[in-house]
Amino acid sequence: xxxxxxxxxxxxxxxxxxxxxxxxxxxxxxxxxxxxxxxxxxxxxxxxxxxxxxxxxxxxxxxxxxxxxxxxxxx
Numbered sequence: 167x168x169x170x171x172x173x174x175x176x177x178x179x180x181x182x183x184x185x186x187x188x189x190x191x192x193x194x195x196x197x198x199x200x201x202x203x204x205x206x207x208x209x210x211x212x213x214x215x216x217x218x219x220x221x222x223x224x225x226x227x228x229x230x231x232x233x234x235x236x237x238x239x240x241x
Contacts, residue, residue, distance in 0.1 A: 168217035169193035174210075182217055190214065 169188060171180040183193050194214040198205055201212070 169214055170217045171197045172213050172215060174213055180212070190216070 167188070168183055168186060169190060170182045172178065173180060181197075183196065185193075185196075188196065197212065197214055198208045201208060203211075
């Protein structure tokens with residue numbers, strides 16, 4: 167399973183583990199060591215949670231969706 171390091175105040179994802187064999191405790195220990203903070207200080211700033219895949223947005227292809235009207239002058 168993948169885990170992500172998130173800044174508590176902003177919700178910004180800092181990084182994502184690439185090690186799928188990690189558990190939550192191992193991922194947190196890894197991030198605490200990586201940031202070189204004591205665990206209490208780390209917990210004030212960051213949260214480690216399961217990786218959440220961002221939603222996939224449908225790509226809009228305007229040239230296909232607007233076939234009736236094109237923004238060009240007709241001769």
